[in-house]
Amino acid sequence: MRVLTLLLTLVFAGLTAPAFAAEFSDGEKTEIETIVRDYLLANPEVLEEAFSNLQERRRAEESQAQQQAVTDNRSLLLNSSRQAVIGNPDGDVTLVEFFDYNCGYCRRANDDLKRLIDENPDLRVVLKEFPVLGPPSVEAAQVAIAVNDVAPDRYGEFHDTLISSDGRVDGAAALALVREMGIDTAAVEAAMEDDNVQATIEEVYGLANALGLTGTPSYVVGDSVMVGAVGFETLQAEVNKTTCGELSC
Structure with missing residues (x-):
């Protein structure tokens, strides 16, 4: 040899x-x-x-x-002023998810995320709107970002409902949900015209490019980057590694 x-x-x-x-x-x-x-x-x-x-x-x-x-990019990943946070906003462990409202894998993985939040009361989840599946996804993301600006306390419910939708989601569908939830639709529509909405999407695109991410869902926990619907067990193991340094705490 x-x-x-x-x-x-x-x-x-x-x-x-x-x-x-x-x-x-x-x-x-x-x-x-x-x-x-x-x-x-x-x-x-x-x-x-x-x-x-x-x-x-x-x-x-x-x-x-x-x-x-x-x-x-840790500061921008975890603490951007343009991000939505669910779970425990003061949690010691942060999971970042890049998602698209029209991503079928994201929809299925949402149950894993909710279970993760339920079973880890100290978990902080940062949601990055990463519309990669065409104009309808961009429109839905624009509405969601505006909802987070106008009614951040309602964003978690809005996100969970929209990501659980059947069929194609676009701006009209997202705004219909805004009205259904009783959120100030006029305020949301006005917020959509603000430069912050596009700046938020561009910020996420930049982060994804830096991390080499091209699809959804993708996750960051600690120093680990995971691509795809990896499942509850894998996500929990990464949370544990960040929490206590072991796969099981």
């Missing part, structure tokens, strides 16, 4: 460098390449192993970059 590593290094790296390649004649280079080729044809599993190692290395690098991005 050490010989193979050397040969691969020569073929794929050294032989492409003019100064290094000059040390070998054309015949020697051809012979080395033939030896490597024959070895790989006889032992193709080596390529699988190399590819697997490369994937693991890249995953580790991506995870490290994500953790650094969390560190660099």
Whole structure:
């Protein structure tokens, strides 16, 4: 294996460098390449192993970059003035969720989030409006952000109801819910015209880009970033790690 590593290094790296390649004649280079080729044809599993190692290395690098991005953006993730908070607003542990009202996985995962809040009275949940599924999602997010500005004490109920909707949700559907809940619709519509609404969405897009997030739901707990509807148990384990340093407290 050490010989193979050397040969691969020569073929794929050294032989492409003019100064290094000059040390070998054309015949020697051809012979080395033939030896490597024959070895790989006889032992193709080596390529699988190399590819697997490369994937693991890249995953580790991506995870490290994500953790650094969390560190660099922690204040904006946890304490932005443009965010909605549910659960215990004074809780010692914070979970951040990036979501889209038209995301089917977000809708199913909402039960996991509610259970997490019920079973962890010290949990603070920051909700990031991350509309990635087209204009209807953007419209719904705009209404939700305005609701949080006008009636922050009603936002949790509004969010839970809207994320539990069947079918496509857009601005009209979100405003219909505002009226149904008895929230000041005129005030919400006025708030939607404020620059804060678009600034909030752009802030979340920027955070998602920094963290490498492209889909919903996505979560941040402590230094951990989780993508997809990972389930209650996984979320609880991450909350526990942040709370007591163990998977189970």
